[in-house]
Amino acid sequence: MLQIKNLHASIQDEKQKSKVILRGINLNIKPGEVHAIMGPNGSGKSTLANILAGRAGYDISQGEIIFDEKNIFTLAPEERAALGLFLAFQYPVEIPGVNNMYFLKAALNSLRKQRGLNELDAMDFLTLIKNKIKEVCLNESFLHRAVNEGFSGGEKKRNEVLQMLMLEPRLAILDETDSGLDIDALQTVAKGVNSLRSENRSFIIVTHYQRLLDYIVPDVVHVMVKGKIIKTGGKELALELEAKGYGWLEEQVVVS
Amino acid sequence: MSNAYLKEVVNKSYEYGFVTPIESDTFPPGLSEKVIRDISKQKNEPEFLLQWRLKAYEYWLTLKAPQWAHINYPEIDFQKISYYSAPKIKKNAPKSLDEVDPQLLETYKKLGIPLHEQGRLAGVAVDAVFDSVSVATTFKEKLHEAGVIFCSFSEAVQKYPDLIEKYLGTVVPYRDNFFAALNSAVFSDGSFVYIPKGVRCPMELSTYFRINAANTGQFERTLIIADENSVVSYLEGCTAPMRDENQLHAAVVELIALENAQIKYSTVQNWYPGDEEGRGGIFNFVTKRGACRGKNSKISWTQIETGSAITWKYPSVILQGENSVGEFYSVALTNHKQQADTGTKMIHIGKNSKSTIISKGISAGKGQNTYRGLVRVLPTADNARNFTQCDSLLLSDTCGAHTFPNLEIKNPTAKIEHEASTSKIGEDQLFYCQQRGLTLENAVSMIVNGFCKQVFNELPMEFAVEAQKLLEVSLEGSVG
Numbered sequence A: 001m002l003q004i005k006n007l008h009a010s011i012q013d014e015k016q017k018s019k020v021i022l023r024g025i026n027l028n029i030k031p032g033e034v035h036a037i038m039g040p041n042g043s044g045k046s047t048l049a050n051i052l053a054g055r056a057g058y059d060i061s062q063g064e065i066i067f068d069e070k071n072i073f074t075l076a077p078e079e080r081a082a083l084g085l086f087l088a089f090q091y092p093v094e095i096p097g098v099n100n101m102y103f104l105k106a107a108l109n110s111l112r113k114q115r116g117l118n119e120l121d122a123m124d125f126l127t128l129i130k131n132k133i134k135e136v137c138l139n140e141s142f143l144h145r146a147v148n149e150g151f152s153g154g155e156k157k158r159n160e161v162l163q164m165l166m167l168e169p170r171l172a173i174l175d176e177t178d179s180g181l182d183i184d185a186l187q188t189v190a191k192g193v194n195s196l197r198s199e200n201r202s203f204i205i206v207t208h209y210q211r212l213l214d215y216i217v218p219d220v221v222h223v224m225v226k227g228k229i230i231k232t233g234g235k236e237l238a239l240e241l242e243a244k245g246y247g248w249l250e251e252q253v254v255v256s
Numbered sequence B: 001m002s003n004a005y006l007k008e009v010v011n012k013s014y015e016y017g018f019v020t021p022i023e024s025d026t027f028p029p030g031l032s033e034k035v036i037r038d039i040s041k042q043k044n045e046p047e048f049l050l051q052w053r054l055k056a057y058e059y060w061l062t063l064k065a066p067q068w069a070h071i072n073y074p075e076i077d078f079q080k081i082s083y084y085s086a087p088k089i090k091k092n093a094p095k096s097l098d099e100v101d102p103q104l105l106e107t108y109k110k111l112g113i114p115l116h117e118q119g120r121l122a123g124v125a126v127d128a129v130f131d132s133v134s135v136a137t138t139f140k141e142k143l144h145e146a147g148v149i150f151c152s153f154s155e156a157v158q159k160y161p162d163l164i165e166k167y168l169g170t171v172v173p174y175r176d177n178f179f180a181a182l183n184s185a186v187f188s189d190g191s192f193v194y195i196p197k198g199v200r201c202p203m204e205l206s207t208y209f210r211i212n213a214a215n216t217g218q219f220e221r222t223l224i225i226a227d228e229n230s231v232v233s234y235l236e237g238c239t240a241p242m243r244d245e246n247q248l249h250a251a252v253v254e255l256i257a258l259e260n261a262q263i264k265y266s267t268v269q270n271w272y273p274g275d276e277e278g279r280g281g282i283f284n285f286v287t288k289r290g291a292c293r294g295k296n297s298k299i300s301w302t303q304i305e306t307g308s309a310i311t312w313k314y315p316s317v318i319l320q321g322e323n324s325v326g327e328f329y330s331v332a333l334t335n336h337k338q339q340a341d342t343g344t345k346m347i348h349i350g351k352n353s354k355s356t357i358i359s360k361g362i363s364a365g366k367g368q369n370t371y372r373g374l375v376r377v378l379p380t381a382d383n384a385r386n387f388t389q390c391d392s393l394l395l396s397d398t399c400g401a402h403t404f405p406n407l408e409i410k411n412p413t414a415k416i417e418h419e420a421s422t423s424k425i426g427e428d429q430l431f432y433c434q435q436r437g438l439t440l441e442n443a444v445s446m447i448v449n450g451f452c453k454q455v456f457n458e459l460p461m462e463f464a465v466e467a468q469k470l471l472e473v474s475l476e477g478s479v480g
């Protein structure tokens, strides 16, 4: 489903100095798989997620991103979204004055339009969203507030999951959707993901905590350090990291 | 912010830029005492009005065009403008819609303002002003039953000269400013509204201004009087053909609210803004002012300003009555080379008078957007309150936003609050929207609409949607 080949990326900082962030990422995600990416702060996890979703501003000096056998390098973010790529943001963005439900409806219909489907009418949409919002345990009043405005940290994350449930992506990237969640919310998020899990839908789960992976059991766990994936393993790798931290891996890298 | 992210999108042209090929009686260009006498004669005006015009003209001759606003434009040659243009009609004034030239009806239909019975905007009475004259007013009978007077200014001069003489120029005297003096001398038509005591006007009133003829100025005059305990909501819309020359629009609007009366005045201004290079477009120099004369009276201005090459207007409220309330809600958008210098004055005279100012400026392209406000609290205005919020949103690196909020507080019990913000449209907001599937254009218009929400909420329902659409059109080609 998704292949990332030798991806190198850098960014221009305020002083116009080029800063290398990703140094040769390789990833291969098959349909139905759940991949977890862990790694220390600043290692480039969110950068990778942003680049996959098509955020501009990065210098991609080398590498390829193939989604469904298609190089998506030149596609705009909304075109990638139309292909079924979804990113749950580490820091969901507030859009003052824009009604949350209106936003979701516009997003869903824009995706449907790009996919050549007809738009959902108001009634069908309402029925759909009223069902989905229950799954993330948010009150319906959140539909009538402005997108993420004044939402608590946890509420924003639930709202991201709500959007994911509504848009039914083929590849969902969850960037620390578990950070800042209480225990109940963590289960809610996990339930949301698990309800979508299917043989032709894949997930990339970026997290710092092995706890989420108790609920969403990954097929593969990657460790990213300084812009490189330095170790890949099964779900037990997460447990090992929880126990030992990243130090031992970084030493291994230095040695090799 | 990486500017590469904001790409240029194709420009959609101004939708209302067509010209109606209609025969007109147009005065040759030029301004003189004779022209003013001719206008007055054409309209069969009473002597007091002619004298008033002439005094205004005399005074205007002593003035120079104001220079203080944050706008740049070539000097206007007032002798090159024609001061009167009216579509030729068989009789003096059409008695019913059937007598209105079908060309005109067609024009308003194209503008989305159907004047014919069956096609009328539900619940909205329209006065249609074409160049210098009012061509039709709808729902007259129904309003008449309620006691409401809604007609063209010219008609009011004939039918209700006493009301005109009593109120004209009492809020905006001809000595007020350069453009007000000019307007007082040469105004040709406009709308007149009188809501009698205790009457809640049964429908929205609306005037639609259309400039058609070339090289003519439009100088209309609107006078709205809300007598004690009455309520009225009024909406003004305007468009003009696309032309390479600039055209002058210098209107005066006077509102008078007596005890417990409420006037809500909304404007959706969409004069031709000129092209991307700044060629053509309307110079919009307008004086709008309301007087809250009575206790507990309220005047509320809402304006959506998207058109005109230059906008110069400061809808203001004089809060004379005790507990009177003044409000100003504004969205001003400047794209390409448009310039807007707009804001409000709230003059607190009465005790416990209250004012609210919400201004949203959006600048795109090379647009320049200025908020200029004055809150003046006189010594008599115990416990006066004002809340001002000015927000600016920038959509490009080449546009500008400026705010000049002025305060003159002469009473220590006054409570004044001011909030201001300037932000560039957020790259993360755009990316968030696009990631969810919205196109860049839709993302921009969604964010901008959200930014304007507080003001749109103040518009009458029928027009809120229109205003949103207008903003979308005006924004096309603005991202970059």
Ligand SMILES: Nc1ncnc2c1ncn2[C@@H]1O[C@H](COP(=O)(O)OP(=O)(O)OP(=O)(O)O)[C@@H](O)[C@H]1O
Binding pocket: A011, A012, A013, A014, A019, A021, A039, A040, A041, A042, A043, A044, A045, A046, A047, A048, A090
């Ligand atoms: N726009 C930018 N300008 C300058 N530096 C940046 C920019 N974006 C990212 N970086 C830097 O790139 C590195 C990787 O950032 P990224 O957000 O991808 O890390 P992360 O792995 O997601 O970290 P965390 O676990 O803390 O979320 C960091 O050092 C960060 O400061």
Ligand SMILES: [Mg+2]
Binding pocket: A045, A046, A047, A090, A175, A176
């Ligand atoms: Mg991160």
